[in-house]
Amino acid sequence: ISPAEPWRAINAERLTADTSKKSPFDSTVAKGYVTSSSGVTIYRGAAYPEPYYGNAFVGEVAGNLVMRYQLNEDGVTFQGQRVHQDSEFLASTDNWFRPVNFINAPDGMLHVLDMYRETIEHPWSMPDDLKAQVDLTSGRDRGRIYRLVPNRYRDGFVKPPIPRLGSATTKSLIAELSNPNSWWRETAHRLLFERQDMSENTALKSILREHEMPRTRVHALWTLQGLQSLSDNDLAVTIQDPNARVREQAIRLAESRLAQSPALLQLVVEAAADDDKRVRFQVAFTLGEVDEERATEALATIAVRDADDPLMRTAIMSSASRSDAAMLKLLLLDRPFTESKHGLETISQLAVMVGSSGDLSRADELLLAVSNQTQPVQVAMVRSLATGLRRANQDLAALTDNKNFASGPLITSTLNDAATNAVDASATIEQRQQAIALLSFGRYPDVELTLQGLLSIQHPPMLQAAAASALVGTARPEISALLLERFPRLTPSVQAEVIGQLLQRTVWIPDVLDAVSEHTVPAKLIAPNLRAAYMKSASPAIRQRATLLFANDLPSSRTEVLDKYQVTLTLTGNQQRGAEIFRKNCQSCHRFNNSGFEVGPNLATIQNRTAGQLLVNILDPSREVSPDFLEYIVLSIDGRVVSGMIASENANSITLRQAEGVETNIQRSDIDAIQSNGKSLMPEGIEAMITPQEMADLITYLLSLGAN
Numbered sequence: 001i002s003p004a005e006p007w008r009a010i011n012a013e014r015l016t017a018d019t020s021k022k023s024p025f026d027s028t029v030a031k032g033y034v035t036s037s038s039g040v041t042i043y044r045g046a047a048y049p050e051p052y053y054g055n056a057f058v059g060e061v062a063g064n065l066v067m068r069y070q071l072n073e074d075g076v077t078f079q080g081q082r083v084h085q086d087s088e089f090l091a092s093t094d095n096w097f098r099p100v101n102f103i104n105a106p107d108g109m110l111h112v113l114d115m116y117r118e119t120i121e122h123p124w125s126m127p128d129d130l131k132a133q134v135d136l137t138s139g140r141d142r143g144r145i146y147r148l149v150p151n152r153y154r155d156g157f158v159k160p161p162i163p164r165l166g167s168a169t170t171k172s173l174i175a176e177l178s179n180p181n182s183w184w185r186e187t188a189h190r191l192l193f194e195r196q197d198m199s200e201n202t203a204l205k206s207i208l209r210e211h212e213m214p215r216t217r218v219h220a221l222w223t224l225q226g227l228q229s230l231s232d233n234d235l236a237v238t239i240q241d242p243n244a245r246v247r248e249q250a251i252r253l254a255e256s257r258l259a260q261s262p263a264l265l266q267l268v269v270e271a272a273a274d275d276d277k278r279v280r281f282q283v284a285f286t287l288g289e290v291d292e293e294r295a296t297e298a299l300a301t302i303a304v305r306d307a308d309d310p311l312m313r314t315a316i317m318s319s320a321s322r323s324d325a326a327m328l329k330l331l332l333l334d335r336p337f338t339e340s341k342h343g344l345e346t347i348s349q350l351a352v353m354v355g356s357s358g359d360l361s362r363a364d365e366l367l368l369a370v371s372n373q374t375q376p377v378q379v380a381m382v383r384s385l386a387t388g389l390r391r392a393n394q395d396l397a398a399l400t401d402n403k404n405f406a407s408g409p410l411i412t413s414t415l416n417d418a419a420t421n422a423v424d425a426s427a428t429i430e431q432r433q434q435a436i437a438l439l440s441f442g443r444y445p446d447v448e449l450t451l452q453g454l455l456s457i458q459h460p461p462m463l464q465a466a467a468a469s470a471l472v473g474t475a476r477p478e479i480s481a482l483l484l485e486r487f488p489r490l491t492p493s494v495q496a497e498v499i500g501q502l503l504q505r506t507v508w509i510p511d512v513l514d515a516v517s518e519h520t521v522p523a524k525l526i527a528p529n530l531r532a533a534y535m536k537s538a539s540p541a542i543r544q545r546a547t548l549l550f551a552n553d554l555p556s557s558r559t560e561v562l563d564k565y566q567v568t569l570t571l572t573g574n575q576q577r578g579a580e581i582f583r584k585n586c587q588s589c590h591r592f593n594n595s596g597f598e599v600g601p602n603l604a605t606i607q608n609r610t611a612g613q614l615l616v617n618i619l620d621p622s623r624e625v626s627p628d629f630l631e632y633i634v635l636s637i638d639g640r641v642v643s644g645m646i647a648s649e650n651a652n653s654i655t656l657r658q659a660e661g662v663e664t665n666i667q668r669s670d671i672d673a674i675q676s677n678g679k680s681l682m683p684e685g686i687e688a689m690i691t692p693q694e695m696a697d698l699i700t701y702l703l704s705l706g707a708n
Contacts, residue, residue, distance in 0.1 A: 288319025355388020440473030578701025
């Protein structure tokens, strides 16, 4: 409700008009967007009505307001939802109001820290001429603290007494652990830890067992831990507490004792069947501290129940490193599970882990364990174990060639079936693609004719691309020459796939650059971001060659392109044609109107943008790019190069997402180097594929549906 600051309004007008300046979208609009969220605080007091408890409060200093979010459980985590859809929890007409932080105060209310400045913007983000007209220090002597008082105090507020917990007795501090206001109970908890007075431990243990408030029992639990007075019996009681949040905390604290306490381990194992998902989530992490058969059985129990949740599966895998083979054998006994989508994904992940150890005996044993399983399970096991073995510089031939291993016939049969299915015209495209992918793990002399035969115009482009990928997967030195020799006889879509595959291995990049130099491969097939990366390569040979090839062939200045395409804004667009242009050029990375893949940003936000802003977004995608959508290039230890945006990461791996939602998971131990080029995953140069009229059609399509 506050007016836009004059300097901000002038700056927004300038940025919208001047396409040569790179700036985020929220700078090109003077107001109405979150630009400076700060001070995220969860309300944990008792002065507000019950629905406010647990809400998240967020300050927006540039907008002079405070937002309120309801947190709803979503599996093992939470989703925030605005409580006020058409208004804010607190808004000021005063441009100087800058709510930068909050605190749960002793009075049970939120206190707001108002920095109260005329200008909150960082000086570097302000144009020099506008900066010269404002006093950047104005208000430095005027900071304020507000108490947010609920309606029932409208007739007057009586200031509460100042807390004096520092002089309180230990007994009094323990009593405060049940205070409904978080400031009191957490301050008391801290002071109890600092004092290390164990004279009232009996009272704490009584609270742990008997207090009616679960929150207070949790405070007692952690206070005893801080006083080094938490016994195994205390943990045994709380692991069986009727409240799930207490059980969750107790299981976490039991981690370090499981190896020495069979009784506690048994209770944690039994908690694998807990009705509460967050408890099971904690159990999945905690069981990674021990290497015992019953712990493995408990992890398998959780996997069968919760494998459909990616976060649960991450927790399970993080604890399965010492028992991956044993757990896999247990899961294979549950055929309904292994034949389900999430079950197949789970056993595949475990099989990759087993293979990555390079232990051929374990791989052989697991392959024998699936000899009576369905073909999809057998294929998944062969493929996943082979993937892991390749990471350990092993291959399936090490099993088929050694008479001491009994899995050779199964491997041979699976690969023979794959060779048959790969060329079976009656099979679906997807089935044939899966078969072709499996062939990359076979002996090259056994699969080369099949894979090379699929690289012909008689086969659908998807199968040709799969064959190229499989050939590259064999990592044979001659593959680069083979694919580049066939390159002129391939269709454009397959050519692009071949180049993309070859460039994933650093050893073949010089071969591709040679082909570009010889005009066998069009330079345009080397994406602009890769050209720039090669011109900055750590390899002098690649850097010099790329500079000679591409230095004069970089994309046109974005300013020049934008100037050329300004005519788009004067043309009449056609929504139907725009939908087709979106399908051809955009849907591999964007989902809109129930079509496409969710790789780039959600296009639902475009309803607030103008045609001019969309034109800038499309032609200059890196001008306004969130860190979440930056492109990263990963070089693996085995010489592969993978690029994409980071979709997720954990302690052990990162996942890169590419066009059409394709995701590649890379173990951190397999990464040689990772670097962002500071550019959007969306490449520049779309003007080479879309005319100004087609751009008008595309923008018309996006805006018409966005408005609706």
